[in-house]
Amino acid sequence: MRNARRVVVLLALCAVAACRRPSPPAAEPVIDALKAEEREVGLTYAESLGRPVFAHYCATCHGDAGKGDGQNASNLTPPPPDFTASKVMADAGYVRRVIVEGSAALGRSPLSPPWGRTLTPQQVDYLILYCQALAKKK
């Protein structure tokens, strides 16, 4: 009889343990902080990697947001276009050619130089994603 009672108590405890609310998923503060930063600038991780490259090599003419309003833009004829409004941004292959071979290789003014020997292929990848993100954001 005592054994039976013990079994009942044990079962009851098990039941209580089973009913306990599952613990909430643990926080991931590092990832959250990095994601929040990405959300703030509206970029995914891969896109955000292009930002420092753009800021260093491109923004002085193209402007911080790619609108063609960099501090050096007024010295250029023709001036850099607002590429966020351009349809060609959707064509990653074309954008890659402009960056790697320079605008002159595509029959346009020579003012946007070829970066293919200066940037690594990886940096060009990041840059394309970042420029496309700027165009999407407008």
Added chain:
Amino acid sequence: MRKPQVAPASAHAAFAVLGVLFLAVFSWVYLGEQGAEWRQQQAKFRRIEASVKNPHQLAQAAGVGGIRQVWLPDLGRVDRCTTCHLGIDDAAYVKAPQPFRTHGGTWLTTHPVERFGCTVCHEGQGQATDYRNAAHRAIPFVERPMRPLETIEASCGSCHGSLETPDAPRLSAGRRLIVDSGCVSCHDIPGFEGLTFSGPALDSEGYKVRPEWLTAWLKDPKSSLSRSKMGNFRLKPDEVAGLQAFLLSQRAQAPLAGASVDWARADTDKGRALFGELRCTSCHAVNGRGGTMGPELTKVGDKVRRDWLIGFLEDPHRDQPDTAMLRYRLTDDQVRDLAAFLLQEYRSGDAGPETSPASFQDAAAVASGRGTFIKRGCYSCHRLSGVSIPGKIGPSLAGVADRDPDQLTYGTSGARHTSDNYIYVKLLQPDGLGSPSLMPTFGFTPAEAATITVALAGLHKSDLPASRVVRQPSPPPYRPQGRFGELVTRYRCLSCHRINGTGGDLSTVPLDRIGSQLQHDYLVTYLLNPGAVRVSVEARMPVFHMTPEEARTIADYASTVFVDDTIDRLDVRVDAAEARRGQDRFRELGCVGCHQVGLKGGYVGPDLSNTGRRLKAGWIATWLTDPQRQKPDTIQPNYGLSAPDVRALTAYLMSLGAVPATTGSRADAKPGSPR
């Protein structure tokens, strides 16, 4: 004869049951293995393969079957990820569904799967062959599940030890933050050996600062200066009082000739002009704008005593031997005007009259302040004679990422137990982990703390074979000697310029080859009155007020020592025909977009109007051939110019603004002046 024993019926039954049971278990295991997740994935892959590849390619392709693995004996890893990730290094599967999709970017060209496996970068359990146990997501008892992309650059840091790792910008940003925040003063950090960080020496602090400013500063440096590099030590009021008394009692050297200054004759307008001319804002910010090498000066009038400021401007190295600030050659009147301007312009209000430095002495408070100074490790950043340095106060961060996450505390953060989260919480709230901490609070934003975490999370106790480590060896320290050495020390050239790998990086090109780059006479003129070579650069070389003799000494030394024969002896023809061709190329390449020639051109690169007087021909040719070799992060693109083009452009540039008696260039030097 014994009668053969017949087992009882119950034994038969047991045998039968066991037999059936055995068969069932056997079939269960067999069928389970036959239907394993990876076999299903491989079957799925075969169907996709047929749709992606044509029959010929299919015949060429290696057959898929069985467990595939990459064994890296030197890293002690076995990665079976490619058992399911079958298209990972085949560009044909760019659009295939996971797990078959091609790896993004060009990562596998630089890090082929056969040499690096997968978990070296991605973490997770490489030996597992099903989704869950490979720890694609965090699972219990697995310390290192796969890293999400947000923190994956931590893995880059395990092998790539250089401060700047271009393809891992977040890692580089974290490492820069570590250097700039002075973490190396208190912690040994692998990869940061030899880097130092220091605040001002405190030997004469009693003569330097106003007591009320010091109290506010000790309570919370960020309240006085939002960009302060010093953290908040969370001092109790009695600790603040003790430290204040201790620091004010430090009076090793009385300021130079403070009493003899005639303040009534000070001209703050002249001081303001001098402030601009000396380019103080290249290093010091005022009202939020300017450099970060020196302290922000926005409230310097609240902080320092008049007499000390005069003495410091006269000779900064007397009071602060390790300061990055140069010693200008100024007259006493100029120093007085500048000091008067700083004290009047940059203060928050009337700070009241200065009290005499001698009136702060209280033996008990001084003793307790000294105790606090030592206990909190103030000596880590601030030199003070009489306080010996017992070693770094913080623990070494070697292997900080290897600590067992379940042995660490996480305070009330509720964070999942990972060493990443521990580092992050510790950075933001040193005291928030259950036990009091000596580490100051630096006021990092969450994003900054997370970025530093990424940089620290790759610090494994390294049993990495040397062949895997990618690191630039640090150069031996460079210290110029003789008269040139004196001038370099006085004008603190190495605060901004780099020679032989030593020095700051505020300036353009390392000076190692400056003698092959610049013409001697130009260098002398420039040192006497440095103008802006690049219009858009904010941090400019200060006007030192150096003597012509000093300028010549520096130019002579540079032109003799800092030269590179491969540049100087380059065969560059500088004749009119070449120059004309160069001018055409200059136009075709669009150089004018960034460079000014005459009145036309962009602000990005140097003004080229007087190149013929400024640069040497060999340098121009070397630079144009491969700019990044001379300065890795220069924005000048490598155009991949042919040798004839380089010669032509060099000839053209040498013709710009050239004077007939130019040294170095052969042949007639002014064929096409700028049109």
